[in-house]
Amino acid sequence: MEHRLSKRIPGKLGLLVYKRGMPVATGQIRDASKRGLFIATDYTDIQLNQVLEVEFRFPERDEKNFRRLRAHVVRKSDQGLGLDLEGVDNDHFTVAALMQWLHQHHRPQHYFPVAGTVAH
Template sequence: MEHRWSVRQPQQCPVVVDTARAGTVAAKLRDIGIGGMFVETDDDGLVLNTTVNVAFSLGGEDERENFRLPAIVVRHMSHGAGIMFLDIEIETLRLLRRALYTATTSALDRAPLSAFPVADKPGISLPRAANG
């Protein structure tokens, strides 16, 4: 059963995971959303149901945001771990949302409907601009 409450985006950047048990674990971000991330690592220190702090940077060259968020390991695999963010402050949530979705959203908003091939499929309707 899927428990995510946000869409994940593929991303690649270094992530530092601080754990009480294993200390600092170096990882690589594979995907991230408002609710959490999946990190790739060969380190065994990311134990299921362990609280951690994750540190990473997101954004473009001009507007990088640094994040340090409390989280919990919700999935452990041989090649990495699923991490769910905990108790994110509203301002931090806003910055994370902007870093993840602003560029994608603005590009989609500028694209004409003809750029979406699904618009021509029967049974699928997209909103049309009002004639003015």
């Protein structure tokens, strides 16, 4: 059984993955919490506990600045990477802004038609 210390918010936001200051891969944030991220990526040259940086920009905002977060890898799977934001130096404003953006832009997925409607 999985135990989460903070609520995860699903979403989709493209990003770049940096290793040792160099961009090495692209990916997409699939869910996030105040404590961590899961990013979908096919990049596999990563070790557990390795520190990475992820860089993203909120597409609908007027700002042109990219934001960067540091994290260490706590999980690897065929679908991507689980990253922990705790224990590394991050701007808490950036984490809060990411959580707010994902919350505002999350659209629930309906896999089955609602009762009384016909799927086309």
